[in-house]
Amino acid sequence: xxxxxxxxxxxxxxxxxxxxxxxxxxxxxxxxxxRGDGEREASRLVERVLGYRIFPxxxxxxxxxxxxxQAGILVVPQFTLAADTRKxxxxxxxxxxxxxxxxxxxxxxxxxxxxxxxxxxQGRFGADMKVRLVNDGPVTFWLQVRPGELETT
Numbered sequence: 001x002x003x004x005x006x007x008x009x010x011x012x013x014x015x016x017x018x019x020x021x022x023x024x025x026x027x028x029x030x031x032x033x034x035r036g037d038g039e040r041e042a043s044r045l046v047e048r049v050l051g052y053r054i055f056p057x058x059x060x061x062x063x064x065x066x067x068x069x070q071a072g073i074l075v076v077p078q079f080t081l082a083a084d085t086r087k088x089x090x091x092x093x094x095x096x097x098x099x100x101x102x103x104x105x106x107x108x109x110x111x112x113x114x115x116x117x118x119x120x121x122q123g124r125f126g127a128d129m130k131v132r133l134v135n136d137g138p139v140t141f142w143l144q145v146r147p148g149e150l151e152t153t
Contacts, residue, residue, distance in 0.1 A: 001041040001105065001147075002032035002081045007054050007139035011074045013123040014130045021121035023072030027054075028133050031109060032081025033102040034095050036147030042105055044145045046112040049073075054139055062139075066117065073113065076123035076131055077106045099126065 005027050012022035029049055055064035055071070066073060079102065083091035097105065103125045114120045123129050 001034060001037045001045045001109070001145050003045055003049050003143045004030040004032075004078065004081060005049060005052065005054070005141050005143060006030075006133060007136045008074075009134045009136045011131070011133040013074065013076055013132075015124055015127045020124060020129075021074055023074045023119065023121060025136070026069075026071035026119070027066055027073045028131070029073060029075045030078035030081060031075055031106060032078050033097040033105045034082045034147060035097050035101070037097060037101070037105050037145075038147070039108060041145045041147060042108045043112055045143060046109060046116065048143050048145070050113065050117055052141065052143065054141065070118065072119040072121065073117060074121050074123070075106075075110055075113065076129065077102070077125045 008028050009025050010023065011028040012019055014020060027049070050067045051065045053065050054062050055069050057063040079096060080091065082096035083093055084095055085091050106125050110120060110122055
């Protein structure tokens with residue numbers, strides 16, 4: 001499971017010209033689901049997203065997390081994050097989860113995030129969305145939890 005997180009001063013998503021979610025300062029999370037992702041990957045990625053220290057402290061250092069700031073989080077499903085771009089000029093999507101699995105894991109990620117954080121809004125799975133944001137910094141990070149990497153040996 002992949003999260004491209006961006007610290008924003010504001011962000012929003014609309015479908016057919018209608019706003020369906022918006023936040024002020026916080027995180028925009030573009031979420032990609034890969035084949036093999038499940039509850040363990042979603043849980044670990046939520047933990048990482050909420051705990052990742054990318055907000056400034058009193059001295060301006062990135063020492064505060066979303067959990068510390070109680071800022072908003074906008075989660076948008078992003079199928080193309082799972083693309084294989086290693087060769088050629090056209091992305092391959094063989095590592096992306098099938099739509100039914102991807103939607104289930106997107107919803108699981110949202111549910112887990114809402115259990116731990118007060119302000120979570122979302123995009124719409126499968127919709128043609130328009131996402132607007134003001135990236136603060138800019139600050140952008142790629143977080144990934146690969147299927148099976150949490151297995152104990």
